[in-house]
Amino acid sequence: MNRLKEDLRAILRSDQVSDSESILEQHSHDESYHTPVLPDVVVFPESTEDVVAVISYAAKQGVAVVPFGAGSSLEGHVIPVSGGISLDMMRMNQVLEVRPDDFLVRVQPGVLKDELNERLGRYGLFFPVDPGSNASLGGMAATNASGTTTVRYGAMRDNVRALEVVLPNGKVIQTSSLAPKSSSGYNITSLFVGSEGTLGVITELWLRVWGIPEQTVAARAVFSDVEHCVRAATAIVGAGIPVVRMELVDGPYIAAVNQYSGSDFPTLPTLFLEFHGNRRHVEADVEVAKEVIEDEGCTSFDFVTDEKARQDMWAARHHALYAFMHQYPGFGHMSTDVCVPVSKLPEAVLRAKELLSQTGVRGAIVGHVGDGNFHVSMAVDRGNPDDMARADAFNEQLVYTALSLGGTCTGEHGVGLGKRKYQQKEHGDALAVMQAIRAAVDPQHLMNPGKLVDPATTTTHT
Amino acid sequence: MNRLKEDLRAILRSDQVSDSESILEQHSHDESYHTPVLPDVVVFPESTEDVVAVISYAAKQGVAVVPFGAGSSLEGHVIPVSGGISLDMMRMNQVLEVRPDDFLVRVQPGVLKDELNERLGRYGLFFPVDPGSNASLGGMAATNASGTTTVRYGAMRDNVRALEVVLPNGKVIQTSSLAPKSSSGYNITSLFVGSEGTLGVITELWLRVWGIPEQTVAARAVFSDVEHCVRAATAIVGAGIPVVRMELVDGPYIAAVNQYSGSDFPTLPTLFLEFHGNRRHVEADVEVAKEVIEDEGCTSFDFVTDEKARQDMWAARHHALYAFMHQYPGFGHMSTDVCVPVSKLPEAVLRAKELLSQTGVRGAIVGHVGDGNFHVSMAVDRGNPDDMARADAFNEQLVYTALSLGGTCTGEHGVGLGKRKYQQKEHGDALAVMQAIRAAVDPQHLMNPGKLVDPATTTTHT
Numbered sequence: 001m002n003r004l005k006e007d008l009r010a011i012l013r014s015d016q017v018s019d020s021e022s023i024l025e026q027h028s029h030d031e032s033y034h035t036p037v038l039p040d041v042v043v044f045p046e047s048t049e050d051v052v053a054v055i056s057y058a059a060k061q062g063v064a065v066v067p068f069g070a071g072s073s074l075e076g077h078v079i080p081v082s083g084g085i086s087l088d089m090m091r092m093n094q095v096l097e098v099r100p101d102d103f104l105v106r107v108q109p110g111v112l113k114d115e116l117n118e119r120l121g122r123y124g125l126f127f128p129v130d131p132g133s134n135a136s137l138g139g140m141a142a143t144n145a146s147g148t149t150t151v152r153y154g155a156m157r158d159n160v161r162a163l164e165v166v167l168p169n170g171k172v173i174q175t176s177s178l179a180p181k182s183s184s185g186y187n188i189t190s191l192f193v194g195s196e197g198t199l200g201v202i203t204e205l206w207l208r209v210w211g212i213p214e215q216t217v218a219a220r221a222v223f224s225d226v227e228h229c230v231r232a233a234t235a236i237v238g239a240g241i242p243v244v245r246m247e248l249v250d251g252p253y254i255a256a257v258n259q260y261s262g263s264d265f266p267t268l269p270t271l272f273l274e275f276h277g278n279r280r281h282v283e284a285d286v287e288v289a290k291e292v293i294e295d296e297g298c299t300s301f302d303f304v305t306d307e308k309a310r311q312d313m314w315a316a317r318h319h320a321l322y323a324f325m326h327q328y329p330g331f332g333h334m335s336t337d338v339c340v341p342v343s344k345l346p347e348a349v350l351r352a353k354e355l356l357s358q359t360g361v362r363g364a365i366v367g368h369v370g371d372g373n374f375h376v377s378m379a380v381d382r383g384n385p386d387d388m389a390r391a392d393a394f395n396e397q398l399v400y401t402a403l404s405l406g407g408t409c410t411g412e413h414g415v416g417l418g419k420r421k422y423q424q425k426e427h428g429d430a431l432a433v434m435q436a437i438r439a440a441v442d443p444q445h446l447m448n449p450g451k452l453v454d455p456a457t458t459t460t461h462t
Numbered sequence: 463m464n465r466l467k468e469d470l471r472a473i474l475r476s477d478q479v480s481d482s483e484s485i486l487e488q489h490s491h492d493e494s495y496h497t498p499v500l501p502d503v504v505v506f507p508e509s510t511e512d513v514v515a516v517i518s519y520a521a522k523q524g525v526a527v528v529p530f531g532a533g534s535s536l537e538g539h540v541i542p543v544s545g546g547i548s549l550d551m552m553r554m555n556q557v558l559e560v561r562p563d564d565f566l567v568r569v570q571p572g573v574l575k576d577e578l579n580e581r582l583g584r585y586g587l588f589f590p591v592d593p594g595s596n597a598s599l600g601g602m603a604a605t606n607a608s609g610t611t612t613v614r615y616g617a618m619r620d621n622v623r624a625l626e627v628v629l630p631n632g633k634v635i636q637t638s639s640l641a642p643k644s645s646s647g648y649n650i651t652s653l654f655v656g657s658e659g660t661l662g663v664i665t666e667l668w669l670r671v672w673g674i675p676e677q678t679v680a681a682r683a684v685f686s687d688v689e690h691c692v693r694a695a696t697a698i699v700g701a702g703i704p705v706v707r708m709e710l711v712d713g714p715y716i717a718a719v720n721q722y723s724g725s726d727f728p729t730l731p732t733l734f735l736e737f738h739g740n741r742r743h744v745e746a747d748v749e750v751a752k753e754v755i756e757d758e759g760c761t762s763f764d765f766v767t768d769e770k771a772r773q774d775m776w777a778a779r780h781h782a783l784y785a786f787m788h789q790y791p792g793f794g795h796m797s798t799d800v801c802v803p804v805s806k807l808p809e810a811v812l813r814a815k816e817l818l819s820q821t822g823v824r825g826a827i828v829g830h831v832g833d834g835n836f837h838v839s840m841a842v843d844r845g846n847p848d849d850m851a852r853a854d855a856f857n858e859q860l861v862y863t864a865l866s867l868g869g870t871c872t873g874e875h876g877v878g879l880g881k882r883k884y885q886q887k888e889h890g891d892a893l894a895v896m897q898a899i900r901a902a903v904d905p906q907h908l909m910n911p912g913k914l915v916d917p918a919t920t921t922t923h924t
Contacts, residue, residue: 101700101805144645155643157652158620173892178868179801180833181617183606183656183876185889185915186896190619190652194645211702238563240673240740278702278750284742339641343563371642406640414645427647430635433903434648440902441895453647 005041011053016044027086033332034076034417039086046091048203056170066448067197069139075416081450089138095119105209109138109202125209128153138202143414144194151370152244157193164204168442197448199441213276218304221271221293229269230346232296233369239292241285245274250365257316260323272317324364328379334391338402339373339411351401352376361394373411415452467503473515478506489548495794496538496879501548508553510665518632528910529659531601537878543912551600557581567671571600571664587671590615600664605876606656613832614706619655626666630904659910661903675738680766683733683755691731692808694758695831701754703747707736712827719778722785734779786826790841796853800864801835801873813863814838823856835873877914
């Protein structure tokens with residue numbers, strides 16, 4: 001593979017191309033249980049032009065290209081399963097433009113979510129999409145990430161106004177205008193969001209941002225069982241309360257958090273809630289939410305108005321996964337990610353609890369219950385095929401449950417490697433449309449091969 | 463074309479196929495200025511199976527198919543410019559399923575917007591997307607329609623959860639699951655919404671519905687000039703007020719409305735506003751909005767809390783176009799539909815005013831100013847080529863202005879025939895992606911040919 005490195009060093013600068021062992025290793029995996037694969041070379045573009053040069057070269061040579069961001073994927077998106085070029089986007093990390101009057105910001109894909117929010121703070125603005133880890137915005141768009149605030153602000157797809165993309169043929173496009181709405185041409189912005197690097201490389205993002213609200217109040221509601229907890233969450237949505245965050249954390253998870261963070265939350269199913277807006281809105285929301293929750297059998301309900309305490313509470317929620325995994329040193333992490341219509345959520349969560357107790361899988365439940373999405377985080381022994389098979393079977397059972405309830409195999413983590421096997425079952429004949437689109441945009445199949453939508457094995461679409 | 467009719471009558475029932483003169487004429491035009499073209503035959507499917515049968519036949523015979531809904535398009539979408547089959551979807555007009563707990567409803571494409579809302583009322587629900595006419599929901603999805611409530615509830619794209627579509631090859635797909643969010647596969651729902659019948663025929667829609675709010679308050683704010691009026695509207699959005707409707711009606715339009723409806727609104731630029739939610743939210747919103755508007759130089763501000771008066775006010779707004787056209791008997795209607803980032807709206811509207819007075823075009827301005835979208839409604843003399851050319855030149859100037867401001871040629875009416883010539887300029891190399899997608903999904907180019915995205919004249923995408 002010296003040839004590849006030498007060619008690319010002739011195209012870019014030599015410090016933008018590496019095949020050192022540690023760099024290759026670093027780009028061989030993400031935060032998931034999936035088996036690492038080394039790329040042949042890692043390239044660090046610093047501009048759209050750099051990306052064009054690399055993609056054009058790769059297209060000519062027939063080399064695979066896998067965009068790489070913060071490496072926080074949970075489904076193996078960035079693993080270069082066919083080798084080739086790992087395209088590390090993290091040097092493209094500038095906030096290029098803030099337009100407060102339009103509630104828009106233009107960023108490069110390597111900007112981290114927390115960095116953006118730090119920068120936006122001085123304008124009284126924030127970017128709401130809030131996944132578990134401090135991911136890169138390019139990666140978040142590529143997987144249609146969402147997280148704790150989706151119930152109010154939507155997923156990445158709802159917060160990307162337009163993308164600059166380098167296509168597999170080296171052309172640079174802007175996927176749409178900056179108008180707040182449009183009926184012009186096909187909407188390809190929503191197609192590129194969530195395309196997992198299979199249709200091109202995102203080189204710039206126009207994102208919607210929001211005004212920091214006047215007041216924020218968090219709350220914690222404890223329930224005797226998961227079913228009541230989930231029903232309370234759906235009742236809050238049903239009451240039309242514009243809750244900002246509404247997170248279910250199950251008892252075993254709370255225990256792990258307590259142990260890890262030194263907190264002393266009751267080890268029962270708990271809703272972590274957040275409300276924000278102007279003072280009068282928030283007062284009204286909290287009051288109604290309290291009534292609804294008490295009607296659903298909440299055993300305790302506490303407000304958290306102090307800013308430090310509120311941040312601690314959400315830090316505990318965000319650290320829940322690390323706290324859980326901390327109990328199983330050396331184990332890998334596998335997560336389910338089903339999402340179902342909200343009315344079906346109690347049934348799906350109960351099924352997960354049932355499956356956990358039947359199978360003995362080491363798992364705990366946490367969920368963005370306002371949008372029908374929950375995770376069973378599992379600690380898996382990657383060296384033990386039986387253990388892996390058991391976790392995988394659990395995952396599959398839960399996916400089938402979700403599909404039978406009208407849901408999806410992945411609410412926010414994306415397909416990557418782990419959810420490919422469910423694509424046919426979930427999408428049916430719509431999969432052929434997706435395959436035809438992929439083939440039309442990337443006829444050589446060089447962009448992140450082996451992820452998301454497999455090429456059609458037979459011509460199903462004529 | 464007897465052959466076509468006979469074949470189709472053999473496939474469906476004879477009363478589902480017509481080539482009577484009056485039926486052909488009725489399916490030759492919409493509400494726009496575009497030149498009518500007769501279809502060869504009109505088919506009235508009554509089920510998805512009927513649509514599959516017709517599409518399969520058309521694919522085999524190489525006959526064009528143009529879906530037809532309420533016929534209220536403003537850009538010639540339903541005009542069968544290549545002849546063939548006009549597929550009238552209006553017999554598929556059932557509300558199939560209401561799922562209040564999931565805030566979802568399943569409808570056939572021929573259900574009219576007002577019919578759906580009548581049906582939903584008994585559940586305490588409503589469907590928010592509110593275009594000017596009582597369009598069919600299939601047509602609204604096909605054009606990504608929006609209207610007066612977009613500033614709060616978004617466009618069709620934001621309110622379609624999933625579609626059932628008969629593809630050009632006769633296969634039936636559901637574009638996505640019913641989960642509130644998903645990162646599974648490509649998002650093709652947003653691709654089919656706004657695809658104007660070019661990728662397949664919508665046979666069912668899963669739509670998001672919303673709880674009817676506790677309280678609704680409308681208001682009317684009058685300004686001395688358009689610039690102040692637009693600035694007030696952007697200030698309201700900037701203040702984070704979740705206004706439901708915020709419509710600019712310019713002085714000449716108000717005069718037409720007064721004459722038509724017998725109302726006596728001051729003939730000055732006016733914002734028609736609506737707020738809704740629970741009582742305390744609405745009180746807070748109205749109070750803040752009033753402050754903001756007064757800061758921006760409003761000359762009078764009136765609340766409309768009485769339900770009858772409120773409905774009259776919005777009826778006047780919805781009849782504005784008819785009122786305006788009423789002044790020019792025998793004239794056709796041409797409408798601009800540019801949409802720009804909100805900060806650029808004052809500039810775009812002032813440019814429109816300037817162009818109106820320069821060109822002498824008979825036009826008046828009305829706009830969904832909260833989302834950067836406004837229309838210049840023009841009365842055009844279809845028999846007079848000079849008059850048509852002048853209106854067209856006006857349209858073009860305004861489109862170029864919008865594109866230079868980062869906007870789009872069409873915010874909600876769609877491309878149809880009228881905005882095709884701006885697609886290359888607006889989308890640049892992204893147009894080749896759209897063309898490739900169209901060719902991949904409809905390789906025979908039989909679905910609504912001549913609309914939206916033209917096939918590539920040369921192979922630009924390899």
